[in-house]
Amino acid sequence: xxxxxxxxxxxxxxxxxxxxxxxxxxxxxxxxxxxxxxxxxxxxxxxxxxxxxxxxxxxxxxxxxxxxxxxxxxxxxxxxxxxxxxxxxxxxxxxxxxxxxxxxxxxxxxxxxxxxxxxxxxxxxxx
Numbered sequence: 001x002x003x004x005x006x007x008x009x010x011x012x013x014x015x016x017x018x019x020x021x022x023x024x025x026x027x028x029x030x031x032x033x034x035x036x037x038x039x040x041x042x043x044x045x046x047x048x049x050x051x052x053x054x055x056x057x058x059x060x061x062x063x064x065x066x067x068x069x070x071x072x073x074x075x076x077x078x079x080x081x082x083x084x085x086x087x088x089x090x091x092x093x094x095x096x097x098x099x100x101x102x103x104x105x106x107x108x109x110x111x112x113x114x115x116x117x118x119x120x121x122x123x124x125x126x127x
Contacts, residue, residue, distance in 0.1 A: 002027030004049035009039035036065035055084040063098045
């Protein structure tokens with residue numbers, strides 16, 4: 001369906017630009033935050049359809065930010081995909097156990113990444 005609003009929480013400018021450019025090329029609207037705190041605030045203000053969350057962030061990390069989103073009735077239902085350079089099996093298990101709706105490693109593989117975004121949005125729309 002595209003055109004959904006996606007919040008990208010990423011502190012690395014190159015990673016942010018790649019994700020933003022790919023999403024916008026595919027017709028999605030994007031908003032961005034460089035810290036976990038800003039990500040949580042923007043999620044509350046704008047109610048995006050999906051959040052792409054880096055794990056290693058200045059201030060609170062992505063797992064802590066996810067906890068705050070899940071604790072708030074206004075943002076609890078927004079799907080959140082972890083986008084992280086932490087690719088070890090243990091990291092993935094810890095991240096998924098924290099309650100993320102998906103997991104993508106950096107550097108992103110564009111086709112896999114876009115498939116994950118679409119599948120997560122479709123799952124959310126199906127309720």
